Amino acid sequence: MPSFDLASLGGVPIFSTAVAADHGMSGRTLHQLTAKDILTRLLHGWYTALAIVGDEHRHLLTALAAVAQLDERCVASHHSALVLHGLPVHQVDLRRVYLERSDRSHGRTRTGVVVRSGRSLRAEAQVEGWARPVPTVSVADACILSGAEHGATTGLVAADAALRRGLCDMTQLAAAIDRAKGYPGIEGVRAIMRHADGRHESPGETLTGVRLRATGLNFEPQVEIETRTGTYRVDFLDRERRLIAEFDGLSKYATAEDLVAEKIREDSLRALGYTIVRIVWRDLFDETAVAAKIHAALVSQQSGHTGAEVPITAPGNFPRGLAGT
Template sequence: MTDNVYSHHAAAALWRIPLLGAWPMKVDVVGQRESGGRSSEQIRRRAGAHDMEVCTIDDLRVTSPAQTAADLARILPRIEAVAAIDSACWRGRSGPRASVEHVRAIIDRNAEDRGGQRATDAVTFATDLAESVWETASRVVIEELGFPRPVLQQSFRWSASSTYRVDFWWPEQGIIGEFDGLVKYAPAAGVDPRDTLIREKVREDRLRSMASGFVRWTASDVRDAERFVRLLSAAGLPRTPPRHAYANAIRA
């Protein structure tokens, strides 16, 4: 009986973990380091640690959510690695999820393995508060461009019955940031699109009145470093020399 299990991108697909970047054409399978077998046009075989965590989904053997995130963090570019961990750990996940601490423990157990430093860097920056891969991408690029690290999912109370949560908040500058994925404007059954737009306009107006600055951006802004810098700077965010090289090749 083979000890191979679905892993990496294949495991992420089975666990319904959203990822940033292109999905490969081959299915990832991982086995113990001693296992034989070769990759093919459809299968990419990878070596696995002897203590890798394995679960079962519909009779399929698959790496656990935490193991999947740790494995992906070893092979993906930094921005995509952080997104993989964030997605696996997000508090709002409807299915099984990992914790940042669990992913870090798996990475630390095999820190000397290939990609260990890359994974360690990614999990150090990871969080369970990012609601989408593009919120993660925004957060990583914000840091890489030299802007201060924001508070995530900050709540603002307008009245006894109205509280609004924002994606990003810079308390020292009093600035609110929102990634606009446009999903909030998508038509919903039984809901007049005009009502949706009005509610969002009221929400933004109220938030603007409680902050010194307010800035929105989209995925295309995150992809364009110069445009993103202009948006954040115009909102009043200070910028210092970047601590990381800008990940200017977001592949999705």
């Protein structure tokens, strides 16, 4: 194997075959290093020497390569822009990078890259380890286009996070919807974006909010409740029914002390007559699970068992005036 200077490229996120040649690496050398998993081929003619950590990291590097490959004539779009801006992507195929160009020429798809024309506003993403800003569509456009392409909840998860971080506002989201007029799926995105809410602190909470709205009850996110042991913030509260819904991602219970603190918190809330319903990830992918838990809570309250965590039962019919899913 000929001599080369791999060390100098070890901290570079991506590099092309031309850059590799400047460092003494021939095409044959690149092939050999890739076969030994020393390098990773991202796109035709583009590589990285970094250790890839997960699908989103690989997608980020591939998006950088795709934009650089086209000499920034295109910008990162859809979920690729979301990844570059550090926003969550929900139920997205990360094997494909999406780009947008400003002209009206037809889009095209090459291996791993989809290029489309569009009317999106432009923005820049600051990517750690990359010397210059990366051109993207605006954050609002990325949220809306991702929702139209991959499903409305995909866009909502991203939009909630963007609102929370101050990367866009509701006016900008509405304008992005107007720019995407005529896109397949855009009307579903328009409908769900009325519920975009930066108070949701995680994708799980956003999706929990979707399921809770389907019950027809009036749940408000991130409400503080004063108790004898302190003031606690709950994920969702229906004030009229004193019904709390908590999304339980489990990551918040890292230690035994966390579990004890949570037990004290729940006991204090129940002592005030609140009923607590816990929602976990698997519930969010079952159209009836959240409704079943809420129904069980309402039945328990009507039976006089207030202030308790209730068992799960089949949803059946909600009490009069309440909608099921």
